[in-house]
């Protein structure tokens with residue numbers, strides 16, 4: 001389990017004395033649901049939001065870079081960090097481990113910065129247990145058929161992997177009601193505006209009280 005005392009940034013104020021903590025935005029979507037594109041658009045719009053770079057044991061795809069898209073680490077290291085309680089949340093997705101560093105997450109929030117997490121449903125449930133005020137957003141593909149087509153067009157996965165991802169997607173979609181907001185990603189530009197509006201609502205509450 002995460003020990004809060006240990007993850008407070010050394011030398012800085014504690015949770016109680018820091019006047020303004022950052023908001024924690026969580027985006028989940030079945031693989032191929034357009035979440036990466038949406039996250040990038042949000043980060044482009046709000047330059048001061050910190051994107052939480054996850055750790056994973058899966059291999060990098062095409063243009064993915066270590067320390068930018070993910071921190072790619074060996075399975076052994078990941079499992080050691082589970083034992084040491086260093087994850088804010090972790091999950092096994094499609095046979096690989098994925099996790100969020102408890103220390104990086106807490107440091108970002110304690111410094112007052114808003115953070116964006118792009119994690120799956122299992123991870124969201126764990127984060128909600130620790131940070132119940134998280135603003136959770138589920139991105140739905142218009143249909144499983146569309147999702148299958150998008151995954152095929154990406155040409156990064158084999159047929160077996162695509163099948164596996166579609167099965168996970170179906171399962172994840174049954175859990176969408178755990179989320180505070182649901183966006184059906186039919187038209188990308190409209191989805192970006194919906195997402196931006198949700199984020200603005202929390203960052204600039206006065207603007208929305210008119």
Ligand code: 5GP
Nearest residue numbers: 031054090091093098099100118119120123
């Ligand atoms: P991909 O391999 O396509 O990049 O990601 C597969 C799934 O893992 C996606 O649903 C993504 O949201 C999820 N994921 C990525 N990073 C994390 C993480 O740190 N924790 C959890 N729980 N899921 C993650």
